[in-house]
Amino acid sequence: MAHLKPEHLPAFAHVSSDPRAQHYSQLVETRAAGCTNRTRVRNQRYAALRALQKEGEYFSEEQMRMREPLLYEQYIGQFLTDEEVLERSQEAMLDGSQEGQAGGGGSCGLANLLLNSYQEQLIQNRLQEEQDREDGAQEEDEDDEDDGVQQRGWEPTAEEKALLREEFISQMHQRFLDGKDKDFNYRSVTQLSPMLSSQFMALK
Numbered sequence: 001m002a003h004l005k006p007e008h009l010p011a012f013a014h015v016s017s018d019p020r021a022q023h024y025s026q027l028v029e030t031r032a033a034g035c036t037n038r039t040r041v042r043n044q045r046y047a048a049l050r051a052l053q054k055e056g057e058y059f060s061e062e063q064m065r066m067r068e069p070l071l072y073e074q075y076i077g078q079f080l081t082d083e084e085v086l087e088r089s090q091e092a093m094l095d096g097s098q099e100g101q102a103g104g105g106g107s108c109g110l111a112n113l114l115l116n117s118y119q120e121q122l123i124q125n126r127l128q129e130e131q132d133r134e135d136g137a138q139e140e141d142e143d144d145e146d147d148g149v150q151q152r153g154w155e156p157t158a159e160e161k162a163l164l165r166e167e168f169i170s171q172m173h174q175r176f177l178d179g180k181d182k183d184f185n186y187r188s189v190t191q192l193s194p195m196l197s198s199q200f201m202a203l204k
Contacts, residue, residue, distance in 0.1 A: 045189055049176055061076075066123055069126050
C-alpha cells in the first residue's frame with residue numbers, strides 16, 4: 001500500500017463496492033493529499049527564506065543571535081575575542097544611532113541606543129536561562145558533562161571558526177524551514193504571490 005498512488009486506483013474499480021477497497025482507497029487519497037500539502041508548505045517556506053535572505057535583516061547575524069542566543073554562543077559567541085565582542089557591540093550601537101538620525105534627530109538616536117541596550121539584556125537573560133537548562137540536563141550524564149568541558153577548552157582556527165559560522169547559519173535556515181521560529185508568522189508565507197512561489201519551486 002505504501003507505493004500506491006491515486007492514479008493506480010482505477011485498476012481496482014472492479015472491487016470498488018467492497019467496503020475494504022473503499023477504505024484503502026480513501027487512505028491512499030488522504031496520504032497523497034498530505035504529501036502534496038507538505039510539499040506546498042515546504043516550497044512556500046523555501047521561497048520565504050530566499051526572500052528574507054535577499055532582504056538581509058531577518059537572517060543577519062545579530063537577528064539570528066537574538067532568536068537563538070545559546071545556539072549562537074555554542075557555534076560563534078564563545079570563540080569571539082574581547083575585541084570582536086566590543087566591535088559587535090559598537091556596530092549595534094552605530095546601527096541604532098543611524099536609524100535614529102534617519103528618523104529625525106538625536107532624541108530618536110538615544111532611544112535606539114537604549115532599545116539596543118535593553119535588547120542585549122534580554123539576549124543575555126535568555127542565554128543564561130537556556131544555559132542553565134542545558135547544564136541541568138548534562139549533570140544527569142557525566143559523559144556529556146566531560147564532553148562539554150573539553151569543548152570549552154578547544155580553540156578553533158580561523159578556518160574552523162568560518163565553518164562553525166556556516167553551520168550555525170545552516171541550522172538557522174533549517175529551523176526556519178521546519179517551522180521552529182516562534183516569532184515568525186508562518187501564516188504570512190501563504191500570501192506569497194503564485195509567481196514568486198513558482199520561481200522558487202523551479203530552483204528545487
